[in-house]
Amino acid sequence: MSWICCLLGDRAGTDNVSVYEAPGRADDLTGLPPTFIDVGSADLFRDEDIAFASTIWACGGDAELHVWPGGYHGFEQMAPASTLAATAVAARKRWLNRLLGSAQK
Incomplete structure (x- = not known):
């Protein structure tokens, strides 16, 4: 089991993940x-x-x-x-x- 699955569970790959959990999704890093x-x-x-x-x-x-x-x-x-x-x-x-x-x- 990867660390991503440990953190996100069934939410992995969905829109129900915050930018704090997946910073690569953030548009504004100001x-x-x-x-x-x-x-x-x-x-x-x-x-x-x-x-x-x-x-x-x-x-x-x-x-x-x-x-x-x-x-x-x-x-x-x-x-x-x-x-x-x-x-x-x-x-x-x-x-x-x-x-x-x-x-x-």
């Missing part, structure tokens, strides 16, 4: 805090993640998007010693450091 999005190019959620970042940008928000070449869903947990995983984790840490560093000024 007011979101800075958002980091990364996904592998072979991940089944790739297109949804790219669309989510695009919607944030279209609403004037700040999003950093990384699409990791050859990455599959969960690659950083399944192959944590790989160069790709190390690069992805380092990018997340750099983003957080930039975000938190600017918040402290």
Whole structure:
């Protein structure tokens, strides 16, 4: 059973799902805090993640998007010693450091 079915149950795929449960359905993402999005190019959620970042940008928000070449869903947990995983984790840490560093000024 996927996490989507655990959360949504019989409502999965219907119009009876709020944007808080499925943020990819939101048309207006105005007011979101800075958002980091990364996904592998072979991940089944790739297109949804790219669309989510695009919607944030279209609403004037700040999003950093990384699409990791050859990455599959969960690659950083399944192959944590790989160069790709190390690069992805380092990018997340750099983003957080930039975000938190600017918040402290």
